[in-house]
Amino acid sequence: MSEVIFADRLQNLSGSIIREILKLTAQPDIISFAGGMPAPGTFPVKELQEAAVEAFTEFGPQMLQYGATEGYVPLRQWIADWLSKKGIKATVDNTLLISGSQQGLDLAVKAFINKGDTMFLENPTFLGAVQTFNTYEANLVAIDCDEHGMKMDALEKALQEQQPKLLYSIPTFQNPSGNTLPLERRKKLVELAAKYNFFIIEDDPYGWLRYHGEELPTLKALDKADKVIYLGSSSKIVAPGARVGWAIAQPDILRKMVIGKQAADVHTSNLSQYTLYNYLKRNVLDEHIAHICEEYRAKCDFMLEVMGKYFPKEATWNAPEGGLFIWITLPAGYNTTKILEEAVKDKVAFVPGSPFYVHGGGENTLRLNFSNSSMEQIETGIKKLGEVLAKTAV
Numbered sequence: 001m002s003e004v005i006f007a008d009r010l011q012n013l014s015g016s017i018i019r020e021i022l023k024l025t026a027q028p029d030i031i032s033f034a035g036g037m038p039a040p041g042t043f044p045v046k047e048l049q050e051a052a053v054e055a056f057t058e059f060g061p062q063m064l065q066y067g068a069t070e071g072y073v074p075l076r077q078w079i080a081d082w083l084s085k086k087g088i089k090a091t092v093d094n095t096l097l098i099s100g101s102q103q104g105l106d107l108a109v110k111a112f113i114n115k116g117d118t119m120f121l122e123n124p125t126f127l128g129a130v131q132t133f134n135t136y137e138a139n140l141v142a143i144d145c146d147e148h149g150m151k152m153d154a155l156e157k158a159l160q161e162q163q164p165k166l167l168y169s170i171p172t173f174q175n176p177s178g179n180t181l182p183l184e185r186r187k188k189l190v191e192l193a194a195k196y197n198f199f200i201i202e203d204d205p206y207g208w209l210r211y212h213g214e215e216l217p218t219l220k221a222l223d224k225a226d227k228v229i230y231l232g233s234s235s236k237i238v239a240p241g242a243r244v245g246w247a248i249a250q251p252d253i254l255r256k257m258v259i260g261k262q263a264a265d266v267h268t269s270n271l272s273q274y275t276l277y278n279y280l281k282r283n284v285l286d287e288h289i290a291h292i293c294e295e296y297r298a299k300c301d302f303m304l305e306v307m308g309k310y311f312p313k314e315a316t317w318n319a320p321e322g323g324l325f326i327w328i329t330l331p332a333g334y335n336t337t338k339i340l341e342e343a344v345k346d347k348v349a350f351v352p353g354s355p356f357y358v359h360g361g362g363e364n365t366l367r368l369n370f371s372n373s374s375m376e377q378i379e380t381g382i383k384k385l386g387e388v389l390a391k392t393a394v
């Protein structure tokens with residue numbers, strides 16, 4: 001067969017290493033702290049089933065017809081009202097429904113980035129986002145982070161040297177680090193976006209999952225100059241299989257994203273949108289989130305406790321105030337990709353940290369997820385992992 005020549009934009013892209021690890025960990029006897037998956041026990045299965053039946057009964061033909069690219073108006077209105085109560089100025093007109101926030105990343109970058117345009121991002125950052133940015137052949141510039149997220153002095157220095165079109169940030173319970181950007185840095189970041197004229201993609205799938213500490217305003221809530229494209233999602237607070245997220249941005253940006261979405265998938269599945277709306281209109285979401293937080297808080301606290309018991313003394317980690325991840329740093333010389341091979345033999349898995357760094361590094365780091373394991377699995381898995389780390393000590 002003749003050689004298959006793919007597009008340049010995909011030349012340097014491999015599949016997500018996390019997806020590969022997830023395949024590996026699909027074996028039933030493995031305890032996996034690898035994926036960023038919510039606990040299936042938190043999914044409101046019965047309520048969504050009732051909501052779907054109601055949608056078919058009341059709106060069958062309408063729901064099964066094509067819909068508007070912007071999304072189902074009652075759901076846009078509901079999301080806009082809910083976000084407004086949380087300090088984000090959202091209206092139907094500046095709210096676009098998307099097929100998960102992953103699609104929002106794609107549409108925002110599609111709207112702004114030509115090959116070689118500069119984007120700033122956190123280091124380490126979410127791999128799914130980096131894949132999207134690479135697909136559009138963006139010039140990625142990683143800005144230094146510490147345990148409180150992006151360092152504003154490093155950002156200002158970079159801004160004096162280069163002009164980004166977009167800056168990508170997960171300011172609350174970041175993936176993979178679990179870190180949260182403090183209020184002063186949030187204010188500074190939106191101020192710098194206005195001063196240096198770039199847009200911020202604020203990716204906020206975890207923001208409502210807070211277990212400790214004070215709630216902070218989103219960047220969007222602080223955004224007087226309309227420089228923030230806010231992405232939210234039902235994935236971690238209802239169910240990821242629904243594939244419904246939302247983008248809030250000024251209408252001219254949303255218009256471009258709508259055009260991009262038309263070409264991508266016409267609109268987000270009406271079955272999902274109508275079902276989600278019928279569920280949300282019961283006004284149970286805040287209570288549901290409170291239940292999820294209670295469960296995840298207990299798991300997160302317990303994982304931290306058993307890590308203290310079983311991990312080598314030289315390992316350090318953050319205590320996240322929310323989200324799904326704990327980020328671990330081992331002394332230099334450890335290689336967590338190699339350690340993963342050993343760990344999988346012992347039936348425990350995690351995600352090595354290095355793929356989250358866009359310019360390399362982080363070989364001695366790893367990410368653990370606590371939401372999708374039982375307390376018993378957390379105790380057993382962390383003990384095993386502690387033994388693997390002790391065996392592989394350098």
Ligand SMILES: Cc1ncc(COP(=O)(O)O)c(C=O)c1O
Pocket residue numbers: 036099100101102103126128170175203205232233234235240244245
């Ligand atoms: C930071 C971040 N952004 C976006 C996503 C994609 O989420 P969604 O299911 O809404 O597409 C994820 C998923 O894990 C994530 O961690």
